[in-house]
Each structure stands twice: as C-alpha cells, then as structure tokens.
Amino acid sequence: xxxxxxLAITLMILDKQVATVSRVRAALSLPLxxxxxxxxxxxxxVDKILDTISSHDALVKENxxxxxxxxxxxxxxQRLLAIELENNQLKSLTHASVNIQGKIVVAQLLAVATDPFxxxxxxxxxxxxxxxxxxxxLDAFGVMGQxxxxxxxxxxxxLINDSxxxxxxxxxxxxxxxxxxxxxxxxxxxxxxxxxxxxxxVGDLLITSGLGDNxxxxxxxxxxxxxxxxxxxxxxxxxxxxxxxxxxxxxVLLVWPQQVQKISxxxxx
Amino acid sequence: MTSQHNWxxxxxxxxxxFMLTLxxxxxxxxxxxxxxxxxxxxxxxxxxxxxxNVGTAWIVGIILDVLLGSLLGxxxxxxxxxxxxxxxxxTRLRMSPLIQQGLSIFFLVLLYQxxxxxxxxxxxxxxxxxLYWSSSLTSMLLWPWVxxxxxxxxxxxxx
Numbered sequence: 001x002x003x004x005x006x007l008a009i010t011l012m013i014l015d016k017q018v019a020t021v022s023r024v025r026a027a028l029s030l031p032l033x034x035x036x037x038x039x040x041x042x043x044x045x046v047d048k049i050l051d052t053i054s055s056h057d058a059l060v061k062e063n064x065x066x067x068x069x070x071x072x073x074x075x076x077x078q079r080l081l082a083i084e085l086e087n088n089q090l091k092s093l094t095h096a097s098v099n100i101q102g103k104i105v106v107a108q109l110l111a112v113a114t115d116p117f118x119x120x121x122x123x124x125x126x127x128x129x130x131x132x133x134x135x136x137x138l139d140a141f142g143v144m145g146q147x148x149x150x151x152x153x154x155x156x157x158x159l160i161n162d163s164x165x166x167x168x169x170x171x172x173x174x175x176x177x178x179x180x181x182x183x184x185x186x187x188x189x190x191x192x193x194x195x196x197x198x199x200x201x202v203g204d205l206l207i208t209s210g211l212g213d214n215x216x217x218x219x220x221x222x223x224x225x226x227x228x229x230x231x232x233x234x235x236x237x238x239x240x241x242x243x244x245x246x247x248x249x250x251x252v253l254l255v256w257p258q259q260v261q262k263i264s265x266x267x268x269x
Numbered sequence: 270m271t272s273q274h275n276w277x278x279x280x281x282x283x284x285x286x287f288m289l290t291l292x293x294x295x296x297x298x299x300x301x302x303x304x305x306x307x308x309x310x311x312x313x314x315x316x317x318x319x320x321x322n323v324g325t326a327w328i329v330g331i332i333l334d335v336l337l338g339s340l341l342g343x344x345x346x347x348x349x350x351x352x353x354x355x356x357x358x359x360t361r362l363r364m365s366p367l368i369q370q371g372l373s374i375f376f377l378v379l380l381y382q383x384x385x386x387x388x389x390x391x392x393x394x395x396x397x398x399x400l401y402w403s404s405s406l407t408s409m410l411l412w413p414w415v416x417x418x419x420x421x422x423x424x425x426x427x428x
Contacts, residue, residue, distance in 0.1 A: 001353045004327045008349060011342030021341060028335045039291045112293050115337040117389050156338055163393050185398055
C-alpha cells in the first residue's frame with residue numbers, strides 16, 4: 001500500500017515536471033478511446049433520432065431561416081473579402097506579415113472532462129488527421145482552446161476557461177494588450193496584470209492578438225462583463241465572458257495556421 | 270463456473286463505472302455526480318478483497334486519470350488509500366446493515382474528495398464552491414441501490 005501510494009506521488013510529481021510522461025499518457029489514451037466512443041454514441045443516436053422526427057413544418061421554417069441567414073452572411077463575406085484584400089495590400093506595402101487563412105477541419109466533441117477541476121474536451125480527430133499539440137481550436141463564435149495531447153484517434157483540448165490556460169488578447173477598441181487566464185470554477189476568464197489606469201471598459205470586445213504564436217490573430221475571445229478598480233489592489237480585476245459557446249458546441253473547428261511561416265519570410269528577405 | 274462468471278463481471282462493472290463518470294451532465298448537476306468508480310471499488314474490495322485489492326485500485330486510478338485528463342496518479346493515490354481502509358475493515362463493513370454501510374460510504378467518499386482537494390491545492394486553484402462536497406452525499410444516497418444491483422449481478426454469497 002505504501003509502495004503504491006509513493007509510486008502514485010512520484011507519478012504526480014513527474015507528470016508536473018517531466019514532459020515525457022505526457023507521451024505515456026497519449027499512448028494510454030489509445031486503448032481507452034473505445035470507452036469514450038461508447039459514451040458519446042448514445043448521445044449522438046438521440047440527436048439523430050430527434051433530427052429524424054422533427055416535423056416537416058419546423059424543417060421548412062428552419063430552412064427558410066437558414067437561407068436568409070446564408071444570404072446575409074454571404075453579403076458580409078463579400079465585404080470582408082474586399083477588406084481582407086485591401087488589408088493584405090496595405091500590409092505588403094509596410095512589409096508586415098500577410099494574413100492568410102489556414103486550413104480548417106471540422107471535428108466532433110467526443111467527451112467533456114467531467115472532473116470539476118479541469119475544463120477539457122476530447123475530439124474525434126487525432127494524430128491520424130495531423131492534429132498537433134498547441135493547435136488552436138475554434139467554434140463558430142470564437143476561440144475555444146488549444147490541443148494539449150494528441151492520441152492516434154483522439155485529441156484532448158484545453159479550453160480557454162481552464163485555470164491552466166492563458167490567451168494573449170487585445171481590446172478591439174484601442175488595441176490594449178493583456179493575457180486572459182481561465183477561471184475553472186466560474187467558467188469565465190480573467191485578465192491578469194491590467195493596471196488600474198489602462199483603458200478597458202465593460203462591454204469591450206477582446207480578440208486574440210496572435211502574439212503567443214499559438215492562436216491566430218483576430219478571432220473573438222470574449223467580452224468584458226465586469227471591471228473592479230480597487231485602489232487597494234495593484235491591478236484591476238477584469239472578468240471576461242468567453243465568446244465561444246464552450247459548453248454548448250458539439251462541432252468545433254481545428255485550424256492549421258500558416259502565420260508562423262509568413263512572419264518569418266519577410267525577416268529573411 | 271461461478272468464479273469464471275465473477276471474473277468477467279468485475280472488469281465490466283468498472284467499465285460501466287468509467288462510462289457513468291464520463292457521461293456528460295447539465296451544468297448544475299456537475300458537482301452532484303456520485304463517485305461511481307470509487308463506489309464500485311469499495312463494493313469489490315469489500316465483498317472479495319482477495320481478488321480486488323490495493324493494486325487493482327492503483328491501476329483503476331491511473332485509467333481514471335487518463336480518462337479525466339487529471340494529474341497522472343491523482344486518483345490512483347486517493348483510490349489506493351480508500352481501498353486500503355476498506356480492505357482492512359471489510360468484515361465489519363459486510364456485516365453492517367445497508368443504512369450503516371451508507372454512512373461509512375459517506376465518510377469514505379468524503380475522505381476521497383478531501384485527498385483530491387489537497388492534491389488540487391498543491392497544483393493549482395481550489396474550488397470556491399461548497400457544492401464540491403455534495404458528491405459524497407449523492408454517493409451515500411445511491412449506495413443501497415448500487416449495492417443491491419451489484420450483489421444480484423455478481424451472484425455472490427455475502428452476509
């Protein structure tokens with residue numbers, strides 16, 4: 001008993017300090033993948049059944065709504081394309097990095113970490129689909145997190161509201177930079193080391209700044225919901241509501257950003 | 270014949286417990302999830318300590334850590350300690366009526382959560398939510414059912 005307890009403690013320390021243990025973890029995740037698939041299968045089945053029995057009327061209505069939505073989005077995309085083109089031209093004029101959209105693959109959520117201490121999800125794409133550690137994960141509304149462990153068939157994603165996650169962000173309004181740290185218990189984010197005098201207001205939209213090289217630039221992270229400037233504290237307390245639907249999305253986007261190469265090119269030339 | 274049948278039942282019960290642990294739940298119920306794996310572990314180490322013992326607890330704990338993505342060894346440590354206690358007093362636990370057993374389960378799960386709580390305290394932030402401890406309560410309330418179902422399933426002549 002004492003031997004096993006000590007072994008467990010050694011493992012815990014190793015897991016915290018040594019990187020190779022994560023490879024052991026990844027290897028162990030392969031034989032355990034069937035359990036995760038088995039749990040998600042009945043849920044997907046129920047979803048499918050609900051889809052099949054949803055009435056014709058509802059479908060027609062939904063279809064009309066979707067068509068209208070698509071038209072609206074198409075119009076927006078056209079505008080965006082023009083803006084992106086113009087932006088790239090301007091950037092090339094100033095020898096800055098060119099923003100090119102990377103490859104995107106849709107993945108399904110297999111499991112959600114049910115441990116209240118961690119905010120992680122498991123996806124049904126793994127090393128087979130060229131998923132890599134550190135890869136950014138998005139949903140339709142914003143940044144969800146990054147891949148922290150890749151198994152052959154599955155991968156594990158650290159959500160941005162996990163207490164071990166940090167996202168470099170900037171305020172859309174004025175470009176003030178900060179780092180958003182997750183708060184696992186309130187399921188929200190906090191900005192760290194924001195001085196009392198910095199210009200951040202309630203309602204400010206935060207986007208990724210792309211400075212950490214992990215997350216591509218310009219994706220929404222969240223909105224400032226509360227701001228406390230206590231003169232007794234060194235820094236302001238800023239709470240951010242994540243933009244991504246961290247506990248609702250089932251389909252997520254895996255992104256292969258190409259920015260890193262693009263940034264290094266102008267430096268070489 | 271019976272022993273073969275039982276040999277099959279033990280891993281199946283653990284796999285079922287893993288699946289119940291992974292099953293997604295609505296946000297408000299996340300803290301109420303009973304410690305399924307621990308309950309199954311207590312049942313087996315109580316009813317057949319010669320087959321399911323501290324070593325089994327350690328392996329089951331490692332699997333749980335990999336599945337949950339928690340610190341490797343965290344659940345293994347907690348499960349090992351609780352199983353040690355259960356194996357030590359398995360005769361006494363077996364003899365006691367269901368209600369009294371439920372009470373013991375309450376304290377065992379509480380201790381289990383306390384160990385996890387301490388480990389979490391070492392590596393990061395702690396839950397600022399008293400609901401964290403409610404899992405021991407739900408485990409206690411579900412114990413009579415878990416016990417009865419598993420006793421029928423396992424075909425064991427306890428008592």
